[in-house]
Amino acid sequence: MQKEYESLFTPWKIGNVEIKNRIVMTSMGGTSIFGWLEPNHFDEEAANFLLERAKNNVGLILPGIAPIRDMMLGKWLYQGKGKFAKLKAFMDDFHKTGAKMFVQLTAGFGRSLAINDIMVKALKNKALGTVMKPILNVDYMTASASATPNRWDDSITSRPLTVKEIEKMIDAFAKTSKLLMDAGVDGVEIHAVHEGYLLDQFTMKYTNLRDDEYGGSLEKRYRFPAEIVKAIKAACGRDFPVSLRYSVVSKTKGFGKGALPGEEYEEVGRDMQESEWAAKFLQDAGYDMLNCDNGTYDAWYWSHPPVYMDRNCNLEEARHIKKFVDIPVVCAGRMTPDVAAAAISAGELDGMGVARQFLTDPEWVTKLMEGRENEIHPCICCHNACFNMAHYKGVANDQSLSDNMGMARCALNPETMQSKKYKIVKAKKSKKVAVVGAGIGGMETARVLALRGHKPVIFEKSGRLGGVFVAAASPSFKEKDRELLEWYAREIEKLGIEVRFGCEIKPDEKFEGFDEVVVATGGVANKPRIPGLEKAVEAIDYLSGAEAGKKVVVIGGGLTGCEIAYDLYKKGCEPVIVEMKDDLIAVTGVCLANSSYLRDFFALNKVDVRLETKLAEVGDGYVKVTNKDGTLAEIKCDTVIASMGYHPAPLTLTARKAKLVGDCVNVGNLRTVVWRAWDVAMKI
Numbered sequence: 001m002q003k004e005y006e007s008l009f010t011p012w013k014i015g016n017v018e019i020k021n022r023i024v025m026t027s028m029g030g031t032s033i034f035g036w037l038e039p040n041h042f043d044e045e046a047a048n049f050l051l052e053r054a055k056n057n058v059g060l061i062l063p064g065i066a067p068i069r070d071m072m073l074g075k076w077l078y079q080g081k082g083k084f085a086k087l088k089a090f091m092d093d094f095h096k097t098g099a100k101m102f103v104q105l106t107a108g109f110g111r112s113l114a115i116n117d118i119m120v121k122a123l124k125n126k127a128l129g130t131v132m133k134p135i136l137n138v139d140y141m142t143a144s145a146s147a148t149p150n151r152w153d154d155s156i157t158s159r160p161l162t163v164k165e166i167e168k169m170i171d172a173f174a175k176t177s178k179l180l181m182d183a184g185v186d187g188v189e190i191h192a193v194h195e196g197y198l199l200d201q202f203t204m205k206y207t208n209l210r211d212d213e214y215g216g217s218l219e220k221r222y223r224f225p226a227e228i229v230k231a232i233k234a235a236c237g238r239d240f241p242v243s244l245r246y247s248v249v250s251k252t253k254g255f256g257k258g259a260l261p262g263e264e265y266e267e268v269g270r271d272m273q274e275s276e277w278a279a280k281f282l283q284d285a286g287y288d289m290l291n292c293d294n295g296t297y298d299a300w301y302w303s304h305p306p307v308y309m310d311r312n313c314n315l316e317e318a319r320h321i322k323k324f325v326d327i328p329v330v331c332a333g334r335m336t337p338d339v340a341a342a343a344i345s346a347g348e349l350d351g352m353g354v355a356r357q358f359l360t361d362p363e364w365v366t367k368l369m370e371g372r373e374n375e376i377h378p379c380i381c382c383h384n385a386c387f388n389m390a391h392y393k394g395v396a397n398d399q400s401l402s403d404n405m406g407m408a409r410c411a412l413n414p415e416t417m418q419s420k421k422y423k424i425v426k427a428k429k430s431k432k433v434a435v436v437g438a439g440i441g442g443m444e445t446a447r448v449l450a451l452r453g454h455k456p457v458i459f460e461k462s463g464r465l466g467g468v469f470v471a472a473a474s475p476s477f478k479e480k481d482r483e484l485l486e487w488y489a490r491e492i493e494k495l496g497i498e499v500r501f502g503c504e505i506k507p508d509e510k511f512e513g514f515d516e517v518v519v520a521t522g523g524v525a526n527k528p529r530i531p532g533l534e535k536a537v538e539a540i541d542y543l544s545g546a547e548a549g550k551k552v553v554v555i556g557g558g559l560t561g562c563e564i565a566y567d568l569y570k571k572g573c574e575p576v577i578v579e580m581k582d583d584l585i586a587v588t589g590v591c592l593a594n595s596s597y598l599r600d601f602f603a604l605n606k607v608d609v610r611l612e613t614k615l616a617e618v619g620d621g622y623v624k625v626t627n628k629d630g631t632l633a634e635i636k637c638d639t640v641i642a643s644m645g646y647h648p649a650p651l652t653l654t655a656r657k658a659k660l661v662g663d664c665v666n667v668g669n670l671r672t673v674v675w676r677a678w679d680v681a682m683k684i
Contacts, residue, residue, distance in 0.1 A: 001369050005337050007345040008352060009369065014060075014328055015241040015288040017186050019351075020098050021059035022344055023365055026291065026332045026353040027104040027191065027245070029387065030408030030417060031064035033087065037405045040070050040077055042086035049408075049417055051090075053358055054099035057365045060351070061099055062243075062291075064408060065106040065191050068172040074137055077105070078175040084183045091184035102243055103180050106191035107169050107228075110144035110198035111158040111207065112151050112297040114389045114397040116404070123156050140165075145202040146209040149255050151297045152389075152592075153396040166214060166224060174231035177240070187241030189291060190228055193282065194245040195303040196252075196269075196296030199225050203278070204250060204296075206268035222278060226285035233286045243289040244282060248275050248317035251299040258299025258600050261310065269296055272317070276324045289328045291353060292318040301600075304593035305334045307381045307477050308566065308601070312339045319348040334381070337368060359386055359410040359417075377412065378487060380480040383591035384411035384671040391592040393583035400588075411671035412484070414678045422678050427453045431515035433684060434459060436505050436651055439467020441662025441673045442520035443488045448681035450495040457514075458497060461504035465489055467522055471543035472560075475567040510655040516684050517656050520677075523646035523663035532618035539564060539643040549638020550574060553623050555615050557584040561643035562598045569607060576608040576635055578615060578625055589669060610635075659684075 001009070009021045031049055034040040050061055068077050094101060115123070115138065122129040122138045129139060142150060143165070144158035177188050193200050201207040202224045208215050214223055229242050250269025251259045259265040270278065279290060293314045295302025305313050314333035322329040331340075332353025340352035357364055361377035368376070386408055390398040406417065414422035430453050435446045438460035446456035464470065466485045473481035492499065511517050525538050537546050539560055550573055554565045557579025565575035577584070584602070585595040602609055612628040623635050650664035659680045662673045 001371055005341050005368065007341045008337060010344075012328065012350055014187065014243065016239050017100060017241050019059045019100050021057070022340075022351045023058055024060045024291070024330050024332075024351045024353045025053055025058050025062060025358050026330075026355045027062040027189065028064050028355050028359070028408045030406065032066045033063045033090075033103060034066045034077065034083060036064070036407065037071055039073050039075060040066070040080065040083065042083040042090070045417055045419065047090050048419060050101070051094060051097070052362045054094055054097040054101075056363045057369055058099050058358075061101045062104050062189055063101070065104050067106050067108060068169060068176055069108070071141065072136055073134070074140070076172050076176075078172060078179055081179070084179045087180075087185070088183040095184070100186040102187040102189045102241065103185050104189040104191050104245070105173060105176060106197065107173075107224075108141060108198040110142060110201045111148045112196050112198075112201075113142050114391075114399070114404075115142065115150060115152050115156065116397045116399065120153055120156060120396055144198065145207055145215065148201070148207050148209075150396075151196075151256065152391050154255065160210065163212065163214070170224075170227050170231050173228045174235040177232040177242075178235045181236045181240050187243060187288070188232065189243040189245055190225060190287075192245035192247075193222075193225050193278070194247040194293065195300075196247075196250070196298060199228075200247065200296065204269040206252070206254070218274070218277060219281070222281055225282065229282075229286040238286075241288040242286060243291050244287040246279070246282070246290045246292050247294050247296065247303065248272070248279075248292050248314070248321045249294050250296050251294050251302050252296045254298070256298055258295070258301065258596060260597070260600055260604055261313065263604060272320065275317075275321055279321050279325050283325045283327050287327065289330065289350075290321070290325065291330045291332070292321065293331070293333045293353075300593040301597040302333070304383065304387060304591065305381065306383070306591075306594040306597055307480055308594075308597050309334060311336050315339065315343060315349070319343060322348060322350075356381070356386055356410075359408060360412050362416075374487075374490060376487075378480055378483040380412070380484055380670070382411055382670060383594055384589060384669050385409040386411075387593070388589050388591050390588050390590050390595070392586040392595070395586075398588045411669070412674055414675050422675075422682070424448070424451050425682070427684070430454055431684060432457070432513065433516045433518060434511045434514040435518045435520060436658075437467060437520035437522060437662070437664075438462075438465045438499060439520060439522055439662060439673075440469050440488070440670060441522070441677050442467070442518070443492060444674050444677035445518050445520060445661050445681045446497050447488075447491055447495060448678055449684060450497050452681065452684075454684060456497055458492075458499045459503040459505055460499060460501050463501045465492065465499065468540055471540045474543050474545075475563065476570065477567075505651060507652055507654050509653060511653075517653065517658040518661055518680060519651050519653070519658040519664060520661040521649055521651045521664045523667045524649040525642070526645045526647055528644065530615055530617065533615075533642065535618045535620070536640040536642040539641060542641050547639075548573060548641065551637045552576070552639045552641060553578060553635055553637045554641045554643060555623075556643035556645065557581070557609070557611070558587060558643065558645065559585050559590055559595075561641075562602075564641055564643055565607065566598060566601060569605060574608075576610065576637065577602070578610045578613050578623070578635075580612065580614050582612050584609065584611070589671075
């Protein structure tokens with residue numbers, strides 16, 4: 001272990017409970033020990049997930065949120081004692097690792113609930129809502145402090161919770177906590193005066209318009225979370241630790257309007273002055289730890305930072321709020337071990353909160369301790385599998401039911417929360433396998449094949465590994481993507497996988513001496529028949545280093561086009577985005593935390609965005625576009641970059657039958673590429 005990390009591995013206390021080191025695995029949706037979108041139960045998959053991380057030297061583990069009342073069927077969590085008996089047996093094994101576990105309990109989502117199309121219909125159609133109510137009570141699930149617009153569909157207004165409903169929730173927190181304590185759980189964490197969830201909606205002035213005992217003054221707005229901890233302490237005793245998930249500053253300008261880093265704005269949620277008071281008030285109410293970040297669902301990129309956010313983006317506010325409390329403070333949000341360790345050494349922080357890195361690599365803490373940092377499989381903050389709720393104009397939450405039910409999976413590690421479906425099983429017979437293409441799909445296929453005992457050989461026409469991902473990783477803000485490429489190179493070398501560079505495979509290649517062939521040749525850019533389009537620079541060529549002038553028209557407002565425009569702006573250029581749809585990044589699978597950052601960035605910096613606009617012609621120093629009303633407009637520019645999507649380009653072999661992986665099957669993202677690689681490699 002590097003000396004600079006030593007403070008991360010010192011013991012500390014939350015109340016009277018000693019934690020062996022300062023690394024905290026923070027809660028992630030989908031890893032609840034009691035399941036997620038199904039009747040509450042003891043979830044074996046989540047238990048195995050948590051135990052594996054505990055065995056790998058985490059100090060404190062916080063499972064995913066457990067709603068105190070079921071999302072489906074509406075049963076209270078404290079009802080049904082059988083799951084707590086199973087939890088007690090699990091805790092006996094868990095504690096053998098030396099780790100501690102606090103179960104995170106949530107009052108719910110309120111206006112932040114990511115409603116989908118059927119939920120919207122249930123809220124707008126009273127008859128449908130009544131029919132669905134026994135199974136999925138959307139009216140209750142979206143209820144908030146006051147009548148406020150839903151984050152995902154502002155045509156839906158959350159109804160205010162009644163005082164009786166609040167009192168039942170408080171009672172449920174106490175009863176559930178007592179059962180958890182009796183099952184051997186080390187503490188609980190209350191979710192959350194954080195991220196704009198239900199409890200946070202009560203605390204913030206822009207979402208709490210009540211005039212009863214739960215609204216108005218600061219004390220009344222913070223009464224709900226204060227009464228929860230008091231009820232838990234009354235039921236469990238003062239020595240049972242209760243942590244609070246806490247957003248120090250809301251970073252919010254209004255409904256659906258976040259504040260970007262460094263932006264001057266008027267805070268509508270919790271500003272630092274209020275937070276200084278609130279942190280002390282909540283400590284005095286009985287909370288034993290503040291587990292901190294920033295943001296709300298209206299400013300979601302603070303709580304779920306994409307790659308565009310700086311590393312350690314929430315540390316400044318967390319270290320400030322520690323000055324106002326006597327209880328431990330943990331900070332999460334792209335935290336790095338060196339910075340966290342330095343803050344802990346300086347007494348500015350007590351614990352390092354980390355979430356999604358644990359999805360990608362369950363052993364990363366062990367590797368850090370053993371000086372094997374270069375073996376850590378890096379998380380790239382993509383949210384493609386763990387939290388891919390996509391929202392754009394006209395669509396509430398464009399997420400499949402399977403993804404909603406199966407959060408906390410990982411684009412880069414299919415085994416995460418899918419251990420029965422994806423696993424490394426040694427092959428009965430070792431085969432020699434040709435893999436055509438050294439992009440992510442080809443490299444991942446070869447890696448899994450090697451781990452299973454096969455002998456893969458990669459054929460790559462260029463002189464390097466990575467394929468189109470090399471270009472995708474080139475912008476300055478894609479440092480995690482570049483780390484991933486470096487990790488693959490080391491893994492391929494470590495596993496002894498042969499790579500033959502400069503080998504362009506022809507369709508008549510026979511691959512004599514090979515038992516199987518896998519083709520991972522990717523996709524090619526779409527080139528619609530538009531006059532002058534050949535004058536445009538392809539997106540991949542720009543990302544590979546092609547020069548661009550001062551004013552650049554980017555054709556295509558999908559994720560790649562928006563990231564190119566973002567990169568151009570950061571380089572001092574003047575991008576203009578031309579997009580046919582009525583919103584930017586109007587696609588399935590891109591998390592709102594990622595897309596809203598880019599949309600907010602372009603709006604703040606007055607980037608010229610032309611929606612519902614079609615490219616008509618590319619000329620020398622201009623483009624012509626067709627506006628929504630059918631009129632033609634000319635945009636002067638120095639460069640045109642075409643980011644109009646891709647289509648599969650599989651190599652068709654005439655002499656061999658090949659299995660296909662990656663974008664040469666269907667153009668997607670890293671999740672589709674990596675998971676398909678496993679689907680193929682596991683069956684060889």
